[in-house]
Amino acid sequence: MKYFKAWLGIVLFTFLFLYTVFNISLWPGLKAVLYPRVSLPQMLGQHLILVAISSFAAVLAGVPLGIFVTRKSGSGFKGIAGDLGALSQTIPPVAVLALAVPLVGFGFKPTVLALFLYSILPILRNTIAGLEEVSPTVKEAARGMGMTQSEILLKVELPLALPVLFAGIRMSVVVNVGTATIGAVVGAGGLGNPIISGIVWNNQAFILEGAVTTAVLAVLLDQIIGRIEQSVLPGNRLLS
Amino acid sequence: MIQLKKVTMVFGGTTAVNALDLSVEKGELCVLIGPSGCGKSTTLKMINRMIIPTEGKIFIDGHDNMAGKPELLRRSIGYVIQSIGLFPHMTVRDNIAVVPRLMKWDRDRVKKRVTELMELIDLDPVVYGEKYPHELSGGEAQRIGVARALAADPPILLMDEPFGAVDPLGRLLLQDEFLSIQRKLKKTVVFVTHDLDEAIRLADRIAIMKDGRIVQYDIPETILTSPANSFVRDFVGVDRSLKKLSRYDAAQVMREARSVDIETDKVSEHLIKLSEQGAAFVWATDARLQLKGWIDIKHPLFAADPLSGYSKIEVFNIAVQREDSLKLVLSKMLGQGIKNVPVVDKKGILQGEISLRDIEQVSES
Numbered sequence: 001m002k003y004f005k006a007w008l009g010i011v012l013f014t015f016l017f018l019y020t021v022f023n024i025s026l027w028p029g030l031k032a033v034l035y036p037r038v039s040l041p042q043m044l045g046q047h048l049i050l051v052a053i054s055s056f057a058a059v060l061a062g063v064p065l066g067i068f069v070t071r072k073s074g075s076g077f078k079g080i081a082g083d084l085g086a087l088s089q090t091i092p093p094v095a096v097l098a099l100a101v102p103l104v105g106f107g108f109k110p111t112v113l114a115l116f117l118y119s120i121l122p123i124l125r126n127t128i129a130g131l132e133e134v135s136p137t138v139k140e141a142a143r144g145m146g147m148t149q150s151e152i153l154l155k156v157e158l159p160l161a162l163p164v165l166f167a168g169i170r171m172s173v174v175v176n177v178g179t180a181t182i183g184a185v186v187g188a189g190g191l192g193n194p195i196i197s198g199i200v201w202n203n204q205a206f207i208l209e210g211a212v213t214t215a216v217l218a219v220l221l222d223q224i225i226g227r228i229e230q231s232v233l234p235g236n237r238l239l240s
Numbered sequence: 241m242i243q244l245k246k247v248t249m250v251f252g253g254t255t256a257v258n259a260l261d262l263s264v265e266k267g268e269l270c271v272l273i274g275p276s277g278c279g280k281s282t283t284l285k286m287i288n289r290m291i292i293p294t295e296g297k298i299f300i301d302g303h304d305n306m307a308g309k310p311e312l313l314r315r316s317i318g319y320v321i322q323s324i325g326l327f328p329h330m331t332v333r334d335n336i337a338v339v340p341r342l343m344k345w346d347r348d349r350v351k352k353r354v355t356e357l358m359e360l361i362d363l364d365p366v367v368y369g370e371k372y373p374h375e376l377s378g379g380e381a382q383r384i385g386v387a388r389a390l391a392a393d394p395p396i397l398l399m400d401e402p403f404g405a406v407d408p409l410g411r412l413l414l415q416d417e418f419l420s421i422q423r424k425l426k427k428t429v430v431f432v433t434h435d436l437d438e439a440i441r442l443a444d445r446i447a448i449m450k451d452g453r454i455v456q457y458d459i460p461e462t463i464l465t466s467p468a469n470s471f472v473r474d475f476v477g478v479d480r481s482l483k484k485l486s487r488y489d490a491a492q493v494m495r496e497a498r499s500v501d502i503e504t505d506k507v508s509e510h511l512i513k514l515s516e517q518g519a520a521f522v523w524a525t526d527a528r529l530q531l532k533g534w535i536d537i538k539h540p541l542f543a544a545d546p547l548s549g550y551s552k553i554e555v556f557n558i559a560v561q562r563e564d565s566l567k568l569v570l571s572k573m574l575g576q577g578i579k580n581v582p583v584v585d586k587k588g589i590l591q592g593e594i595s596l597r598d599i600e601q602v603s604e605s
Contacts, residue, residue: 144314
């Protein structure tokens with residue numbers, strides 16, 4: 001019941017958002033001011049794919065790396081992993097695009113690469129922080145009760161680190177939604193298209209179309225991930 | 241049975257445990273005690289291979305503990321540490337079920353066992369089962385720690401200052417409760433503490449440690465009456481005879497108590513008979529032997545009305561419980577300024593009485 005209530009608002013809001021995106025061109029008179037070359041649903045789809053693939057790849061790389069460097073065998077790499085993560089975030093995505101285009105060509109690929117590099121740091125850093133926060137006493141108890149190293153990781157450390165880990169994922173997804181608009185300059189499509197065109201042609205309506213949709217999408221994804229986090233971790237929410 | 245043979249543990253340059261020999265018989269509770277840094281915790285942790293000794297061997301029921309996987313060894317040995325060792329993301333039920341699940345017990349068996357253990361430690365499974373550790377008091381969390389260690393019914397329990405984080409009063413309750421569980425289950429227990437009263441109350445044998453060696457290993461009575469050297473004498477302190485009292489329960493020392501049922505019509509008759517026998521006072525109860533007060537038979541108005549010496553008492557202020565230690569009985573006597581205390585059970589039913597003289601006899605013996 002508690003979860004139902006939590007989800008109800010967000011589901012309604014998502015539905016309203018998608019309904020508007022899909023039907024906005026049917027609005028009388030609005031068609032004239034909308035970005036004409038690609039439809040809004042299509043751009044939203046491209047945008048979501050960019051964000052999904054880059055975030056997924058960042059989780060897939062950042063979480064295992066974070067786990068590895070907090071193990072005894074990988075502790076020597078902790079410093080360098082943190083530095084690389086920080087470095088990848090200090091290089092602006094635009095610069096990554098500029099460097100990557102000659103190597104991998106225009107479009108989708110350089111954009112995903114730039115987003116991936118940009119979002120790996122919060123995930124890596126929060127994975128490490130979450131795992132390091134688990135109290136040594138709790139880990140000692142787990143070991144003393146006869147858990148193997150992998151059982152300690154899966155049954156004790158990761159569940160306890162999840163809130164912090166989730167916060168990292170949430171942050172990187174939200175940042176990614178905004179940053180992905182940059183992809184339009186190298187032809188990756190997405191909601192950056194009308195923004196770039198709007199700037200070039202000095203068309204405020206195009207800019208608004210892309211910017212408002214992007215902003216609403218970011219807020220929605222943030223809320224959805226938050227809800228998922230809550231329903232996955234019943235006991236964790238009240239942890240100090 | 242646990243045997244440590246010439247076990248040495250060196251950390252960096254310091255020798256924490258030095259060629260230590262120790263043997264704990266099956267069903268015995270052995271307390272390791274000593275000043276901090278004496279190696280007691282290290283000794284305990286070497287038994288389940290949390291720490292691997294530099295030299296020497298440890299045998300559990302005759303088997304070298306270095307044979308086989310450490311995880312399997314640890315699952316067969318209950319391990320209790322201070323209450324913060326509970327898993328904060330698991331409910332009480334899940335915490336207790338950890339080892340049975342590691343051992344792949346089927347679901348129904350785990351469920352039944354958890355319920356059984358919660359009843360053993362006197363926590364209602366319905367009320368507490370789904371709570372998380374942060375919702376528990378320190379004492380409750382610690383009892384669950386004990387239940388969790390007992391879950392897979394291991395023959396051996398290792399307890400590392402298990403009641404250290406609990407307030408003094410709660411600690412006494414936990415000790416009594418653990419003692420009654422131990423009398424039922426007869427586990428082989430190695431118990432580390434720095435609290436001598438706790439050691440004397442619980443131990444079958446006490447090993448007093450200093451600088452990685454055992455200075456004296458004996459039953460508590462011997463440690464108290466004949467300390468092996470000046471270190472032990474200082475460690476045990478000047479209040480040795482007082483400490484000895486915590487070895488005894490009220491139930492072990494109490495005598496039968498004279499009582500009358502004040503709700504019957506024949507109460508006066510009884511009292512007159514007792515007066516003729518020379519009794520000075522008698523406990524007053526209701527028909528179910530529930531303690532209500534006492535009657536002074538030497539009261540000046542006794543001849544006129546035998547009940548004129550009747551005083552009601554706050555039962556749980558005056559009376560002691562069967563499980564209370566004699567030390568507590570004595571402090572109650574001194575606190576209330578009385579020479580006789582009634583012993584009752586949890587429901588307030590009169591069980592017997594203890595006089596100051598009885599306590600004197602115990603401490604002199």
